[in-house]
Amino acid sequence: ISRDLFLMDMDPIRSFCDSIELIRSCRRTSGFLTSWSPRTFPMGARSVFTCRQTRKCVEMSDSSSQEELKRSEAKWVLGYWAIRGLGQPIRLVLEAGGFDYDEKRYVQGPAPEFDKSTWLNEKEDLGFDFPNLPYLIDRSGSSELRLTQTRVILEHLASKVSLTGTTQVERLRIGQVWEASMDMRRPYNVACYSPNFEDIRVDLVEKTLPSHLRRFSQYLGEEQWFGKGAAPSWVDFVMFDLLDQFLSLDSRLVNGYKNLADFHARVGGLPSILNYRERESFIDRPFHNRRAKFGGLS
Numbered sequence: 001i002s003r004d005l006f007l008m009d010m011d012p013i014r015s016f017c018d019s020i021e022l023i024r025s026c027r028r029t030s031g032f033l034t035s036w037s038p039r040t041f042p043m044g045a046r047s048v049f050t051c052r053q054t055r056k057c058v059e060m061s062d063s064s065s066q067e068e069l070k071r072s073e074a075k076w077v078l079g080y081w082a083i084r085g086l087g088q089p090i091r092l093v094l095e096a097g098g099f100d101y102d103e104k105r106y107v108q109g110p111a112p113e114f115d116k117s118t119w120l121n122e123k124e125d126l127g128f129d130f131p132n133l134p135y136l137i138d139r140s141g142s143s144e145l146r147l148t149q150t151r152v153i154l155e156h157l158a159s160k161v162s163l164t165g166t167t168q169v170e171r172l173r174i175g176q177v178w179e180a181s182m183d184m185r186r187p188y189n190v191a192c193y194s195p196n197f198e199d200i201r202v203d204l205v206e207k208t209l210p211s212h213l214r215r216f217s218q219y220l221g222e223e224q225w226f227g228k229g230a231a232p233s234w235v236d237f238v239m240f241d242l243l244d245q246f247l248s249l250d251s252r253l254v255n256g257y258k259n260l261a262d263f264h265a266r267v268g269g270l271p272s273i274l275n276y277r278e279r280e281s282f283i284d285r286p287f288h289n290r291r292a293k294f295g296g297l298s
Contacts, residue, residue: 074100074101074102074139075099075100075101075138075139075140076094076099076100076101076102076136076137076138076139076140076157077101077102077103077104077136077137077139078090078091078094078101078102078103078104078134078135078136079103079104079106079126079133079134079135079136079137080103080104080105080106080133080134080135081105081106081107081108081119081133081289082105082106082107082108082283082297083283083286083287083288083289083297084241084245084283084285084286084287084288085287085288085289086133086134086150087133087134088241088283089150089154089234089237089238089240089241090134090136090150090153090154090157091103091276091283092237092240092241092273092276093154093157093158093161093163093234093237094157095272095273095275095276096161096163096232096237096270096272096273097157097158097160097161097163098161098272099157099160099161103281106118106119106133108289108290108297109290110290111290111291114289114290114291119133126146127146128146128147128148129146129148130148130149131148132148132149133148134148134150134153135147135148135153136148136153136156136157138156140160151178154234154235154238155234157234158233158234162231163231163232163233163234164233164234165227165229165233166229166230166231167229170227170228170229170233171227173226173227173228174226174227174233174234174235175235177216177219177226177227177235177238177239178235178238180212180215180216181235181238181239181242183212184209184212184213184216184242185242187204187208187209188204188208188209188242188245188246189288191204191208191294192287192288192292192293192294192295192296193288193291193292193293194293195293197293197294198293201294204249205249205250205252205253209246209253210253210256213246213253213254213256213257213260214257216239216257216260217257217259217260220259220260220263221259222259224263224266225263226239226263232267232270236263236267237267239263239267240263240264240267240268240273243260243263243264244264244268245287245295247264248287248295249294249295
């Protein structure tokens, strides 16, 4: 599994020494250095190493899978449906941050029942204060932490790997983009799950989504990242995944805005994301669960 390890601004000697130590660390964990990519970021920002290790993904469809996951020794466990949905940005942050994590992927049953018992049967027994999907189990500290709610999970993970922004203004921008992205995601999801999707698709592609994307393009301007800082933040992975889905819906949605298309290529070109997309555990489709008329689980 690949990881991007971001190194903060340092003097050349310290940076070189830390680079050597990182290479040694990768070797100690049976990984290997796969690429060095300083081109991803502007001068004076962070550089990117990529290492590879192994992780486990379990689809929750039977009790043996549940028992296997209970025995997991990973420091982090992500639980979500076996779709992209709200779980995909979290997966991308886990990959970019180089976390040692396992996954529980819950599978929804077929029509007409669309059974959710793989999740509902254990929902109240996992020790969460507010049981929901996605969820995160953090075993990295002295005591275990169990979290739900997408933004909380993203911010918690980001805080561990310097993906939160470096100033208060940057963090406010990141939060603002998150909220605006949810305003864009809602009508998109409603349309995708509508039984009349094909009837409203034209309006979605030609009016609803462009009205949001136009604002995002104007906001981003010539900046590289949505926090308008020197390095990416967790919200960049949220935006990347949305744009990636929109490309499948209608490529004109993204390609009509050069800075958004360049941003999509920039995030997709990070070594950790490139490597993740090549692995069997990466979810290309489905975007949504079985009820969806676009991007659903068939």
